[in-house]
Amino acid sequence: MKKWGNPARNLKHSATQRFSSQSFEAVGTVIESADPSFEPGQIVIAHGMGLGVDRDGGLACFVRADASWLVPLPSGLSPLEAATIGVAGFSAALAVDRLESMGVEPGFGPIAVTGATGGVGCQAVGMLARLGYEVVAVTSKPDSRGFFKTLGASEVIAPPGPSDRMLDKGMWAGAVDTVGSDVLAWLLRSARPEAIIASIGNAGGNRLPTSVIPFILRGITLTGINGNSPPTLRRRIWERLGTDLKMRRIASLARVIEPDEIDDVMVQMVAGRTQGRAVVAFCGA
Ligand SMILES: NC(=O)c1ccc[n+]([C@@H]2O[C@H](COP(=O)([O-])OP(=O)(O)OC[C@H]3O[C@@H](n4cnc5c(N)ncnc54)[C@H](OP(=O)(O)O)[C@@H]3O)[C@@H](O)[C@H]2O)c1
Structure with a gap:
């Protein structure tokens, strides 16, 4: 070597x-x-x-x-x-730890995890469920429901396509995003007031096609996770x-x-x- x-x-x-x-x-x-x-x-x-x-x-x-x-x-x-667990689970744990340290608690509302079948995503789902959070697994693989049930997710949904909307109905008290790009933009515009969104990955791309509206009208916080x-x-x-x-x-x-x-x-x-x-x-x- x-x-x-x-x-x-x-x-x-x-x-x-x-x-x-x-x-x-x-x-x-x-x-x-x-x-x-x-x-x-x-x-x-x-x-x-x-x-x-x-x-x-x-x-x-x-x-x-x-x-x-x-x-x-x-x-x-x-x-x-x-x-x-590896670096994927370690990084997922960092994201969970960050959500907690920024005040997100079980009972506040659903936590979305994107790229949920991936190494980071599936472990974030399992850890959050274990801590008592209501977890929504967001995945492009619709046949993975059984997998998420065993991990403790309450719901499994597909990510929507791109949109020009600046706000959608507020759903998430928090989120762990492994995908980036349009998926992260959707999480931001569909988060509840004061939600914390942890950006950890870019499996779907590095762009972030969003606006300042979720931040200034709903007080959303976007926080970055770095495993180093x-x-x-x-x-x-x-x-x-x-x-x-x-x-x-x-x-x-x-x-x-x-x-x-x-x-x-x-x-x-x-x-x-x-x-x-x-x-x-x-x-x-
Ligand atoms: N910040 C850090 O310290 C840190 C640490 C580890 C990993 N990461 C990053 O986190 C991301 C996820 O890592 P991972 O280990 O979980 O990767 P992975 O096992 O390859 O999983 C990535 C998942 O993202 C989803 N996805 C959505 N759009 C995709 C696309 N266009 N191409 C590929 N996958 C797509 C898929 O899940 P669904 O089919 O379920 O939607 C896929 O299973 C990567 O970008 C990685 O570089 C960052």
């Missing part, structure tokens, strides 16, 4: 704990550490800071990682559960992922595959034929 700047760790994916997810984050066992806060044998999660994006990622038996990218595996999670969080926040969010945000049967969201299946699964993903998460088991795990 290629090496890059300021390496402080060597992780080896051990015989029973070799998992890496679709964003190329990794869960594995430390085999060597130059930093005293991590020790050989410890199981850690590595994600963000360009891992798998502008640096080689977790699709390998060995990963060399900087200490600041690592989080110890929380006691409430198995390595497979953590790999299933500082270490203290990462640890707090991962602790929550192993406790109050832990979804029931989280590992069942993952399809565990072998490295030689990666290309095939990627093609299906790009074609929109996958749901949930793909976890790659390395080196004979």
